[in-house]
Amino acid sequence: MEASQGGTGKMVGAQVRRVEDPRVLLGKSQYVDDLDLPNSLALAFVRSPYAHARIVSIDAAAAQNQPGVRLVLTGADIAGAIKPLRVEYEPAKAPTHKPCDWPVLAQDKVRFVGEAAAVVVAADRYAAEDAAGLIDVEYEPLEPVSDVEQALAADAPLVHEEWGDNVMQTLQAEIGDVAKAFQEADCVVSERLTTGRHMALPMETRGCVASFEPATDTLTVWSSTQVPHVLRSHIALVLDFPEHHIRVVAPDVGGGFGQKGHLFPEEAVSAYLAHRLGRAVKWIEDRRENLSASLHAKQQAVQAELAVRQDGTILGIRGRFVGDVGAYSEYPWGSAFEAGHAASSLPGPYKTPAFSFEAVSVATNKTTIGVYRGVGLPIGVLTMERLMDLAAHKLGLDPAEIRLRNMIRKEEHPYTTIIGAEVESGSHRESLQKALDILGYQECRAEQQRARAQGRYLGIGIGCYLEGTAPSSAAFASMGLNLGGYESATVRMDVAGKVTVLVGTHSHGQSHETTLAQVAADELGVPLADVKIIEGDTNAVPYGMGTWGSRSAVTGGGAISRASEKLRNKMLRIASRMTEVPDDDLELAEGMIRRRADTTPLMPIKELAHRVLVQAGSLPRDEEPGLDATAHYEPPPSTHANATHIALVEVDSDTGQVTLLRYIVVEDCGTIINPTVVDGQIQGGVAQGIGTALYEHALYDENGQFLTGTLMDYLIPTAIDVPQVEIGHIESPSPHTPHGIKGVGEGGAIAPPAAIANAVADALAPFEVRVDAIPLTPERVLGWIEQRQAAA
Amino acid sequence: MKPAPFKYARPGSVDEALALLQAGGDEAKVLAGGQSFVPLLNLRMASVESIVDLNRLDDLAYIRRDNDTLCIGAMTRHRQIEVSDEVQAAQPLLCRAAAEVGHLAIRNRGTIGGSLVHADPAAEWPLVAAALDAQLVLRSQDNSRTVAAREFFLAPLMTAIEPAEILCEVRFPVAPAGAVWGFQELCRRPGDFAIVAIACQLTLDDSGTCSTASLAVGGAHSTPLHVADVEPIVVGSQGDAAVLTAAAEKAAAAVDPSGDVHGSADYRRRMVKVLAQRALKEAWSA
Numbered sequence A: 001m002e003a004s005q006g007g008t009g010k011m012v013g014a015q016v017r018r019v020e021d022p023r024v025l026l027g028k029s030q031y032v033d034d035l036d037l038p039n040s041l042a043l044a045f046v047r048s049p050y051a052h053a054r055i056v057s058i059d060a061a062a063a064q065n066q067p068g069v070r071l072v073l074t075g076a077d078i079a080g081a082i083k084p085l086r087v088e089y090e091p092a093k094a095p096t097h098k099p100c101d102w103p104v105l106a107q108d109k110v111r112f113v114g115e116a117a118a119v120v121v122a123a124d125r126y127a128a129e130d131a132a133g134l135i136d137v138e139y140e141p142l143e144p145v146s147d148v149e150q151a152l153a154a155d156a157p158l159v160h161e162e163w164g165d166n167v168m169q170t171l172q173a174e175i176g177d178v179a180k181a182f183q184e185a186d187c188v189v190s191e192r193l194t195t196g197r198h199m200a201l202p203m204e205t206r207g208c209v210a211s212f213e214p215a216t217d218t219l220t221v222w223s224s225t226q227v228p229h230v231l232r233s234h235i236a237l238v239l240d241f242p243e244h245h246i247r248v249v250a251p252d253v254g255g256g257f258g259q260k261g262h263l264f265p266e267e268a269v270s271a272y273l274a275h276r277l278g279r280a281v282k283w284i285e286d287r288r289e290n291l292s293a294s295l296h297a298k299q300q301a302v303q304a305e306l307a308v309r310q311d312g313t314i315l316g317i318r319g320r321f322v323g324d325v326g327a328y329s330e331y332p333w334g335s336a337f338e339a340g341h342a343a344s345s346l347p348g349p350y351k352t353p354a355f356s357f358e359a360v361s362v363a364t365n366k367t368t369i370g371v372y373r374g375v376g377l378p379i380g381v382l383t384m385e386r387l388m389d390l391a392a393h394k395l396g397l398d399p400a401e402i403r404l405r406n407m408i409r410k411e412e413h414p415y416t417t418i419i420g421a422e423v424e425s426g427s428h429r430e431s432l433q434k435a436l437d438i439l440g441y442q443e444c445r446a447e448q449q450r451a452r453a454q455g456r457y458l459g460i461g462i463g464c465y466l467e468g469t470a471p472s473s474a475a476f477a478s479m480g481l482n483l484g485g486y487e488s489a490t491v492r493m494d495v496a497g498k499v500t501v502l503v504g505t506h507s508h509g510q511s512h513e514t515t516l517a518q519v520a521a522d523e524l525g526v527p528l529a530d531v532k533i534i535e536g537d538t539n540a541v542p543y544g545m546g547t548w549g550s551r552s553a554v555t556g557g558g559a560i561s562r563a564s565e566k567l568r569n570k571m572l573r574i575a576s577r578m579t580e581v582p583d584d585d586l587e588l589a590e591g592m593i594r595r596r597a598d599t600t601p602l603m604p605i606k607e608l609a610h611r612v613l614v615q616a617g618s619l620p621r622d623e624e625p626g627l628d629a630t631a632h633y634e635p636p637p638s639t640h641a642n643a644t645h646i647a648l649v650e651v652d653s654d655t656g657q658v659t660l661l662r663y664i665v666v667e668d669c670g671t672i673i674n675p676t677v678v679d680g681q682i683q684g685g686v687a688q689g690i691g692t693a694l695y696e697h698a699l700y701d702e703n704g705q706f707l708t709g710t711l712m713d714y715l716i717p718t719a720i721d722v723p724q725v726e727i728g729h730i731e732s733p734s735p736h737t738p739h740g741i742k743g744v745g746e747g748g749a750i751a752p753p754a755a756i757a758n759a760v761a762d763a764l765a766p767f768e769v770r771v772d773a774i775p776l777t778p779e780r781v782l783g784w785i786e787q788r789q790a791a792a
Numbered sequence B: 001m002k003p004a005p006f007k008y009a010r011p012g013s014v015d016e017a018l019a020l021l022q023a024g025g026d027e028a029k030v031l032a033g034g035q036s037f038v039p040l041l042n043l044r045m046a047s048v049e050s051i052v053d054l055n056r057l058d059d060l061a062y063i064r065r066d067n068d069t070l071c072i073g074a075m076t077r078h079r080q081i082e083v084s085d086e087v088q089a090a091q092p093l094l095c096r097a098a099a100e101v102g103h104l105a106i107r108n109r110g111t112i113g114g115s116l117v118h119a120d121p122a123a124e125w126p127l128v129a130a131a132l133d134a135q136l137v138l139r140s141q142d143n144s145r146t147v148a149a150r151e152f153f154l155a156p157l158m159t160a161i162e163p164a165e166i167l168c169e170v171r172f173p174v175a176p177a178g179a180v181w182g183f184q185e186l187c188r189r190p191g192d193f194a195i196v197a198i199a200c201q202l203t204l205d206d207s208g209t210c211s212t213a214s215l216a217v218g219g220a221h222s223t224p225l226h227v228a229d230v231e232p233i234v235v236g237s238q239g240d241a242a243v244l245t246a247a248a249e250k251a252a253a254a255v256d257p258s259g260d261v262h263g264s265a266d267y268r269r270r271m272v273k274v275l276a277q278r279a280l281k282e283a284w285s286a
């Protein structure tokens, strides 16, 4: 392990209170909508009521004459001024990928219900909405592509004519001899299932404020974003505006979960309008827009088979994942990312000698798919964990036992998986065992039997996963994606010995002001209160990738550790001259320069800081002045976290209603920086995963009409519906990262669909139901029971 | 999600409110707790010229027992009913139903009158009003009339109220001696509108034999539906399984549900049977 050299190791691992809590809990956070600039104008977008239609004409005269209306723009008005969003993969790495243009305002046709066709700029949002209602867009409806099956039919209407079909990308791979594995298997099980289209649904919807200052020729965009620098680069690109004259600020952000890790058409339009009008503009989307016109996720149809020996040993897996990616491709990941991610995650923590997969991404006339917490993993894990249960059932093995037999063992690390990932460390069997212990597995099985005798149906479901966190630049490059995986940080000491850390990650609930400060405090031997973390302002922080992909503790923490190391080395070098103690016998700890051997304090850090920064004449001549350092950190090729989830459910066999009784997670994210924060990430992730499993469903009818435009139709679990998760921790530090940190941001959301679907199948084992779809709505569950009863 | 412009008035008396409403004609509407009306305005699914806000009218917020009748002012909040000892003593089914209306914040604002006039077929108040044969007192500037709840609801979000009328009071019969009740609701999450809900009240003699019965269905019909045909099946029985099944099947046959994203018409009909059985059983085992 790359241990922290100078730190006392006291803060990393400590359960300190979250630094951001007083602000968040007292309602003092400053979100983008809290920013009121003088003379600001409000935007409202006119959105398509059709899934697929040609725009014949737009009459905005009535709207233009409304009181308070400053400007109305249509697609035709901005055609040359704002480039469409376009995701290009490197053709050599992604030969089947077809790019498409996403016009920021629809040009010739609209491709989903909710697509922006025009924008109104008015004195306030009320006036803007009044005017938007008066804009008369004449549409010529086209036949919509409403699902994947239709999209793949030979005579299907085309979402993007230039493609010739509706397939955005097809990925295929075979590793090992899969056909042979299936021939030699004692037992083959197969699963077909569909997952529900759903979404991140951050509590704060999307939004931005843009302003232009002619005196300095500066365009500033405050956006509720996870990726300030990515946004800046892409705004520069689509507006053809010099990037060094753009500043992007992400203020407090009320949740992102991947949805806000993109450039959106509305942000580009806002930035353009601020520049064009020389006035600040504000766009705050409402909930209906967020539901219908932001990004959806995870609607896939899966078919997979598992080949095992009599004793449950896995011989081979094959899977086909077809993703319904909607109308366009999101910037910068590309909407084809998800299906491939799901497919390649299939083997999970299980040793698999042969594996093949196909991932097909298909365009339809629906809202575009984007990355959402866990991306494809919840689907891959659901599929694999269902297969494991089916195989166990067929072989008469306990579901826990078949998993234990196939999991990578502790002594096998580093273990190279079938897809070539080096799993550096982990606790697959241990986390499963510990989760079973927390549950009281045997007692629960006995209770299940007793309950069945009374006509009550309890079920236990297991979901295990292996997650590659903090993807590296090379990992993206291998897929042909133009995106970095590195992170940057600057660490500055001031004359009082206090530390300011500027880092390119962004916190929108992840508590970086606490955890990243804990890392810096240890690295520089200062108290936590002496560290301030600054993120989210491209004029302040070095170029970074923002926060997504369970990356910030690894990459932000890594960059801070590296930058701190540079600064620390310099401080110790200077201190060595002053104290005449060799620098390798010095350390920074508890606010002091100390002798390492016997921890004798030699000089307060703040005295050193003052001497270097203010009494600079005393600085040795060969030392550069200043006390700051910047580092750019490229994470290792992969940093693997793992976990086991167990759900205990009860199913009402008369109504199909599923009730979650208990939920257990044993997670391993390597070294824990702060247990409170890890627990919070798990609890929140599980809540979203419960949504995926039981509630959330963005529905369209056969005409591509969106049916779930309010939170009365689109259901998410509320606090009442989410049990207090019983969390256990195991720490298998990464040998490759500073402090042994791995990622944890997405984990909680990855396994609930698997654990809950398995639990429901287990509860209904007496009916031998086939769980073939999520979300597990009461009507669907009852349907499975009745189907079986009818068949019997 | 901002409403279109409207005029706003907050009268200090019922008479003043009635006058404003009369003057506003078809284009004026009253605002009670705002828990249904305001979302409709914000979604621009409803728009009005003027709003008459009843929230200052404390004399429309009361719970009063008048012999065998429990009178509840239209502006009484769901929560006030839920926690009222007087209601609990007189007609406990109302407290039980109130607790199922939305979440606490909604119950603190929303009113019984607003819920009845809004007339969501899946809402709790219309359901229990139909089950218990409540009477609704409606007033306009120059008239006052009483309409039975079972006649009040015409279609989803449509009632017999006239544009110039205000619902002032809801009258529930006090539960008679020997009364027992059952209340069953199926919804996706606690606090949601019902997919299906059943309310029933029976009177049982000392031997457990039923002498009167009333059962209504919510969520599975265009209005809350009192299923009169249940009574003859149940009366005279002691609630054995065959009777409950027959009664529940009657209820399921009486409804004509429409489906939505939370449950198809077919599912709702089947759930009427399941829940009616459970509600009757609950009543008998009280």
Ligand SMILES: Cc1cc2nc3c(=O)[nH]c(=O)nc-3n(C[C@H](O)[C@H](O)[C@H](O)COP(=O)(O)OP(=O)(O)OC[C@H]3O[C@@H](n4cnc5c(N)ncnc54)[C@H](O)[C@@H]3O)c2cc1C
Residues within 6 Å of the ligand: B029, B030, B031, B032, B033, B034, B035, B036, B037, B038, B074, B075, B100, B101, B102, B103, B106, B109, B110, B111, B112, B113, B114, B115, B116, B117, B118, B122, B123, B124, B125, B161, B165, B166, B167, B168, B191, B192, B193, B194
């Ligand atoms: C998230 C959420 C969940 C909810 N869940 C439920 C639920 O599970 N069950 C349920 O039953 N309800 C639920 N509701 C609705 C809630 O109960 C409302 O309070 C109720 O439907 C309307 O009452 P109100 O006082 O808010 O009326 P308002 O919204 O103010 O008015 C509703 C309508 O009634 C008219 N009106 C109101 N009072 C009078 C009167 N005295 N005379 C004449 N006309 C009048 C108004 O003009 C308007 O047309 C929910 C609401 C929300 C926001």
